Amino acid sequence: MTDPVLTPPPHAVPAVFTRAQLDWLPWLEPLAPEALTPRHMAALVDAARAGSPYFRLLARDPAALEARTRTDKDIFYNTDAGLPRAERELAAAATSRVNGCIYCASVHARFAATYSKRVEDVQRLLDEGTGAALGERWEAIVAASVALTATPVAFGPAHVARLRQVGLDELAIADVIQSAAFFNWANRLMLSLGEPAA
Amino acid sequence: MMTDVIDRLAGIQPGSALDAVRARRAEARRQAQASHDALFAPEAPGEVTLEERRALAAYVCGLHGEAEIEAFHAEGLAAGLRAAIAEAVAASGGPGPFGHYPPGPLSAEDSEGLVWQPDQVLAGRLGARLAAACAHLHMLVLHPRDAAPADLQRLLDAGWSTTGIVTLSQIAAFLSFQIRTIRGLAVLRASLEAAS
Numbered sequence: 001m002t003d004p005v006l007t008p009p010p011h012a013v014p015a016v017f018t019r020a021q022l023d024w025l026p027w028l029e030p031l032a033p034e035a036l037t038p039r040h041m042a043a044l045v046d047a048a049r050a051g052s053p054y055f056r057l058l059a060r061d062p063a064a065l066e067a068r069t070r071t072d073k074d075i076f077y078n079t080d081a082g083l084p085r086a087e088r089e090l091a092a093a094a095t096s097r098v099n100g101c102i103y104c105a106s107v108h109a110r111f112a113a114t115y116s117k118r119v120e121d122v123q124r125l126l127d128e129g130t131g132a133a134l135g136e137r138w139e140a141i142v143a144a145s146v147a148l149t150a151t152p153v154a155f156g157p158a159h160v161a162r163l164r165q166v167g168l169d170e171l172a173i174a175d176v177i178q179s180a181a182f183f184n185w186a187n188r189l190m191l192s193l194g195e196p197a198a
Numbered sequence: 199m200m201t202d203v204i205d206r207l208a209g210i211q212p213g214s215a216l217d218a219v220r221a222r223r224a225e226a227r228r229q230a231q232a233s234h235d236a237l238f239a240p241e242a243p244g245e246v247t248l249e250e251r252r253a254l255a256a257y258v259c260g261l262h263g264e265a266e267i268e269a270f271h272a273e274g275l276a277a278g279l280r281a282a283i284a285e286a287v288a289a290s291g292g293p294g295p296f297g298h299y300p301p302g303p304l305s306a307e308d309s310e311g312l313v314w315q316p317d318q319v320l321a322g323r324l325g326a327r328l329a330a331a332c333a334h335l336h337m338l339v340l341h342p343r344d345a346a347p348a349d350l351q352r353l354l355d356a357g358w359s360t361t362g363i364v365t366l367s368q369i370a371a372f373l374s375f376q377i378r379t380i381r382g383l384a385v386l387r388a389s390l391e392a393a394s
Contacts, residue, residue: 002354002355002357002359003354003359003360004354005347005350005351005354006347007347013300014300015299015300015301015302015303015304016302016303016304017304027347027350028350028360028363028364029360057360057364058364058368060360060361060364060365061236061361061364061365061368063232063236063240063241064233064236064237064364064365064368064372065368066232066236067229067230067232067233067235067236068229068233068368068372070225070228070229070232071225071226071229071230071232071233071375073225074223074224074225074226074229075223075226078222078223078225078226080222081222082222082223098295099295099342099343100295100297100299100342100343101342101343102300129307148378148381148382149295149378150293150294150295151261151262151293151294151295151339151340152262152263152264152293153262153264153377153378153381153382155378155381155382155385156385157385157388157389159385160385160386160389161389170215170216170219170386170390171219171222173386174216174219174220174223174382174383174386175223177378177379177382177383177386178223178226178379178382180378180382181374181375181376181378181379181382182375184371184374184375184378185371185372185374185375186371187342188338188339188342188367188370188371188374189367189368189371191342191343191345192337192338192342192345192349192350192367193350193364193367
């Protein structure tokens with residue numbers, strides 16, 4: 001017998017980008033909480049993620065999930081210099097805005113707003129898109145994220161030069177690259193394995 | 199120990215300025231490689247064979263127009279399958295991301311592009327499983343915001359299981375990261391070399 005596609009329960013579909021807390025409903029069956037083995041728990045990295053249908057679905061390929069999660073954590077949480085956390089989250093939000101991942105954009109716009117305290121600028125990015133006026137430094141980071149998100153990749157020497165002009169050193173530029181690149185990974189999983197609910 | 203794939207394809211030499219930059223994010227470097235290994239050299243391939251993984255990687259790299267990364271992933275692929283993948287790339291390539299939003303204010307940002315399924319002849323050369331997987335990965339790479347439950351149903355109908363679909367999705371999503379990291383770091387490397 002083939003596996004089923006799940007039909008999510010009735011829910012409000014978010015039709016705009018928002019900083020509000022959203023839910024995420026899977027289209028494929030996650031592992032049941034009681035079916036999680038020690039290997040699955042190791043792959044979740046944080047035990048609390050056993051409560052998330054998204055992570056319990058990805059836990060079906062535990063090796064891929066564990067390495068994905070540890071990559072994510074170092075790109076965004078490593079505090080050794082480089083790009084400030086707020087701007088790593090800005091790159092994540094901008095990437096999600098371009099790909100159209102309303103769920104990921106909501107989470108990382110919230111983080112960007114919290115860490116930068118520039119709530120109105122973050123909201124303008126969500127409302128107007130990646131062409132929004134955000135000041136030189138943020139516009140350079142957003143433009144780099146947009147170019148990295150394009151297929152084929154459109155990031156070039158002019159983006160690096162612009163990031164340098166607004167004060168980023170090579171470690172900070174590498175952080176922009178990895179933050180945007182990582183959300184090209186995350187967006188595709190979130191968008192294609194389930195849907196957001198308001 | 200196997201060479202770090204991102205370093206190798208971005209041209210990052212040991213002892214170089216960018217080698218030092220990557221060392222500051224040592225866990226991300228290690229885990230990006232671990233992700234590569236989990237997807238392309240898994241302990242147990244399970245439902246998605248190593249050849250299917252390589253073929254799908256070649257397809258995703260081809261869609262990105264990244265010949266060198268494609269050649270790396272396609273190494274060892276049977277000639278007939280590699281030719282079929284090249285044909286799929288030629289038939290389905292194009293710029294991304296495009297696609298549709300839920301009806302509402304964002305509908306003004308909807309954009310159109312090719313929604314692709316291999317034709318019967320190409321599907322025959324790829325086989326039903328890979329044909330369905332390529333169609334799905336085309337959507338994932340170029341218009342992921344169009345994803346819908348019907349896409350998953352098509353994969354299930356072609357014989358993939360839920361667990362197999364998770365792995366297929368990780369392959370497309372991880373490569374979208376790996377390709378952008380390689381390309382971005384290669385540009386940064388060139389700019390550092392030009393400045394020194």
